[in-house]
Amino acid sequence: MATVMTESRAEAYREVIEDRAFPTVRTYKEKTGRAAVGYFPVYTPVELVHASGMLPVALFGGGNQIELAHADSRFQSFVCSIVKSTLELGLTDKLDCFDGMVFHSICDPARNLASVFKRNFPDKPVEFIHFPQNPGSPSALAYLEGEYQRLVGVFGQWSGHQVSDAQLAASIELYDRVRALLRELYALRAASPERLSAVDSYVLTRCSCLLPPEESVPLLEGALAGARALEAKTQDRVRVVLIGAFCEQPPLDLIDSLERAGCYILDDDFQLGTRFLTDDVASAGGPPLRALAESYLNHSVHASVKHDLRKPRAAGLLDKVRDLHADAVIFLGAKFCEPALFDYALYRRALEEHDIPHLFLEFEEKMWLYDRVQSEVETFVESMLFS
Numbered sequence: 001m002a003t004v005m006t007e008s009r010a011e012a013y014r015e016v017i018e019d020r021a022f023p024t025v026r027t028y029k030e031k032t033g034r035a036a037v038g039y040f041p042v043y044t045p046v047e048l049v050h051a052s053g054m055l056p057v058a059l060f061g062g063g064n065q066i067e068l069a070h071a072d073s074r075f076q077s078f079v080c081s082i083v084k085s086t087l088e089l090g091l092t093d094k095l096d097c098f099d100g101m102v103f104h105s106i107c108d109p110a111r112n113l114a115s116v117f118k119r120n121f122p123d124k125p126v127e128f129i130h131f132p133q134n135p136g137s138p139s140a141l142a143y144l145e146g147e148y149q150r151l152v153g154v155f156g157q158w159s160g161h162q163v164s165d166a167q168l169a170a171s172i173e174l175y176d177r178v179r180a181l182l183r184e185l186y187a188l189r190a191a192s193p194e195r196l197s198a199v200d201s202y203v204l205t206r207c208s209c210l211l212p213p214e215e216s217v218p219l220l221e222g223a224l225a226g227a228r229a230l231e232a233k234t235q236d237r238v239r240v241v242l243i244g245a246f247c248e249q250p251p252l253d254l255i256d257s258l259e260r261a262g263c264y265i266l267d268d269d270f271q272l273g274t275r276f277l278t279d280d281v282a283s284a285g286g287p288p289l290r291a292l293a294e295s296y297l298n299h300s301v302h303a304s305v306k307h308d309l310r311k312p313r314a315a316g317l318l319d320k321v322r323d324l325h326a327d328a329v330i331f332l333g334a335k336f337c338e339p340a341l342f343d344y345a346l347y348r349r350a351l352e353e354h355d356i357p358h359l360f361l362e363f364e365e366k367m368w369l370y371d372r373v374q375s376e377v378e379t380f381v382e383s384m385l386f387s
């Protein structure tokens, strides 16, 4: 497949995102003297961390880069991999470059992970964000603005730097720019998937939540310009929307094997937190914390970890399939991920009612062999191309 990054650049960025010793974070800290904060998926208001003078970094577990030697004993066997591998990173000192950790109320395992971290690392600051359980409630906006105010105080204590509204507004503006570029990247891929592979798009998106935003912006701008200038022929492939991998992330080789099996992945929910807010926060108006809260509540994606009765998630998926003129849906869920698997039942019913072909696949982050998945997808693709 045509690729916007040259082989060597893609390989270099891939090494950067896969390196669980976080060399870019360590270098950043040495150069700037600033602190870094790791946050668990799915969504974190990174602006609060950045405005406090620290680097927010998305943590996506150990992938297939580490062996679980210690963390297995702290969790039941039926818990998803990312929870265990994130703890394993901590127990093997890979997270020692982080001066604090942030977790959320997305599911029971993630909630428990925060407590296990506190117990195992008593000297590491750990914070927990309580997002509103009912975003449609009239009290949700004031509640979330208050929760963000509390976090600003916490992050200010961690960094020793109290945040002003002007600093918050500047961080919001910077991350609005990153999110706008990611939206452009996804729009370009949906319109011309021959110009930008899902793997390249994945690597770029992952860089945007690992590197400082000041570095992400030129990286994304350059990649977009390169993809737009690329001459590439369209191939006879099935155009799919992929859904289900919003928290634990599939191995890059697995994404690659889906494409090689004959799919154009027009859209996905990988690393969903990076694209959680759908409009510029600044455009919500008002004080920065209220604008951030307003964006989370009213200008954000459908997500299995945000129970918003005003936005049925299956309807959101159907809209996406229709808007992108997709042929099919691939559900790619992490093993033991309850929020994803519960939603699959809803998606499946809606897709069947609308005669939209779909394929269910399960993954674990430490998978190494993709032949079985690839041949399953090839069979699915052939059944659609030659039916």
Ligand code: SF4
Pocket: 080, 081, 082, 083, 106, 107, 108, 109, 110, 247, 248, 305, 334, 336, 337, 338, 339, 340
């Ligand atoms: S992968 Fe699913 S179950 Fe595991 S922490 Fe994430 S949302 Fe929770």
